[in-house]
Amino acid sequence: MSDSIHHECGLAFVRLKKPLSYYHDKYGTCLWGFQRLYLLMEKQHNRGQDGVGIGCCKVNMPLGQAYIFRERCAKRDSLITVMEEQLSRFAKLERKGLINRKSTDFPDRVKEHFDFGGEVLLGHLRYGTSGKFGSGGCHPYLRRSNWPTKTLMVLGNFNMTNARDLNHHLIERGQHPVFDTDTQTVLEEIGYHLDEAHDAIFHREKARNLLLSEEQRTPAREFPSIISHELDLRHIIEKCARIWDGGYAIAGVVGNGDAFVLRDPNGIRPCFYYEDEEVIAFASERVPLMTVFSCAAEEVRELEPGSVAVMKKESEDPIHGTGCRMKIEPFAQYGELRPCSFERIYFSRGNDPDIYQERKALGEALVPQIIRSIGNDLENAVFSFIPNTAEIAYHGMMDGLRRQRRDEVKAEILRAAAEGCLDEGLIDSLILRNWPRGEKIAHKDIKLRTFISQEKGRDQMVSHVYDITYGVVSPGDHLVVIDDSIVRGTTLRKSILKILARTNPKKIVIASTAPQIRYPDCYGIDMSELGKFIAFQAAVRLLEKRGMSRLIVDTYHACLEELEKDRPADMINAVKAIYEPFTADEISAEISEMVRPEDIAWHGEVEVLFQSIENLRASIPVHHGDWYFTGNYPTPGGTKIANRAFVQFYEGDDRRPYDMLF
Helix, strand or coil, X not given: CCCCCCCCXXXXXXXXXXXXXXXXXXXXXXXXXXXXHHHHHHCCHHHCCCEEEEEEECCCCCCCCCCEEEEEECCXXXXXXXXXXXXXXXXXXXXXXXXXXXXXXXXXHHHHHCCCCCCEEEEEEECCCCCCCCHHHCCCEEEXXXXXXXXXXXXXXXXXXXXXXXXXXXXXXXCCCCCCCHHHHHHHXXXXXXXXXXXXXXXXXXXXXXXXXXXXXXXXXXXXXXXXXXXXXXXXXXXXXXXXXXXXXXXXXXXXXXXXXXXXXXXXXCCEEEECCCEEEEECCHHHXXXXXXXXXXXXXXXXXXXXXXXXXXXXXXXXXXXXXXXXXXXXXXXXXXXXXXXXXXXXXXXXXXXXXXXXXXXXXXXXXXXXXXXXXXXXXXXXXXCHHHHHHHHHHHXXXXXXXXHHHHHHHHHHHHHCCCCHHHHHHHHHCCCXXXXXXXXXXXXXXXXXXXXXXXXXXXXXXXXXXXXXXXXXXXXXXXXXXXXXXXXXXXXXXXXXXXXXXXEEEEEECCCCCCCCCCCCCCCCCHHHCHHHHHHHHHHHHCCCCHXXXXXXXXXXXXXXXXXXXXXXXXXXXXXXXXXXXXXXXXXXXXXXXXXXXXXXXXXXXXXCHHHHHHXXXXXXXXXXXXXXXXXXXXXXXXXXXXXXXXXXXXXXXXXXXX
């Protein structure tokens, strides 16, 4: 993706089903669960570089001993920093003699003294879209109490479109929320209903005791066990979710060890799980689970949209009762399935077997447009990709080009044979000419990229992020480069095209595997400012060129009218009117003009091609959450965000639209 996009966070969850001694005896380490957590996070490091957080809950800890822990970090290389710090603390405990590998009670001592020597482990990789950017803004968020069944820790990959409304809901209830992030709101909402459930059981038992003789009464010290047994997390989540609007995958743990993982009713955000006799694990992607637990793809399941997986202790035995049972049930009415298509285009790692094939299909689907753009002149064309994440789509594009060329050669050979003019010279010509030629043109310097992103003068230095391969493109060649997507066009104009122009081709063709990004996202990706999208800018320019500027004003007033409606469910996306006068090709042509750098000596042609919506859906048949391209949002809050984003564009307000909803 040539434009930088802050995308979604990643979650990791590990619930051990055996005591630590089991893993020590079988695998030679009491930290088997902690190691799985680290591996799951490392395998999803692509999902977040702003910061990380880890959490742990220890089951059946003796009274007076801490049972819930967390560690967060927003430093550079935060994941390895956090993990190395914990292992350093573990080594320090050994040096002090608090834990001794040779002692028979080694696993018990690890659980007692090492913060992350517990049965429930959570991890989060943050890619911030709102809120703080220090360690305080990293998940997990923790709500403490001296009652384990009121203590709560949550983390997730989500954005609530109605975060302000949720905060006002807390205020109307009489609470005093701290306006921070939607994560805090989710924590407080779940915590409120958790408190209610706890108190209801507690007061019931207390009232019951008043009706019994002293000998028949349940001792108060047994109340926590009763509350733990009866807590219904699914019911609590069901109450909370009634007012949530957004895309989310959320994991959490209560202080008594009860844990939960849930996914939004539309399946916008991804969530997968694996279970065997030793462990239950969740992650934002399938392949990390396959790799970490050495299992087949069919052994990893997708958490159904609108479902919550609840893990409760199997036994109250203070020594052996650390195992759990998992039950998956719906907590909300199943919505229209709209999984995020960007997960498949870009965000998730491409080594998932399905995603790999889908990205190749996206590349191949562009072949007819590319052929038309270069006039089917394969002999004078060079094909490449930028950035590295577009490589899989590049292979699909090359497969499609080669397949087309083979069909052309076959047809020509059959024709020549039928006419009796097939000879060795023709065969050599057909086989050796016009074969699609792929080259590695751009090479990215990761260290330089990191440096310039933190310094002034970025625009002057960004052109050196990539270097090129010299001598493989001739002045008469078309240079075709495939990209994941084109969002703002800024990097394309200021950097990429200047770099590619150094090869001095006849024409540069940029082919995007994603369609034109026309509408803001509000479900976890930092693509919310409508005025920054190159497709939107192109449509506005076309309106102005054709004397249709009045439509911009009319759309502004239409958006205001929609925002005045009491219920988001009654709103329509008034922003669609901006694009209706134009075909996709007209907007693409305008984008091609807009991104062409003016301050270069190269005089060749630039053309930008975009995937069609139809080809996107055909290439990614299940994950068809395409609101970025179509404006068809899966929740009412999304439509409200789109209208608000246009109003802010018109009024010159550059704040995130989902931060401005009241």
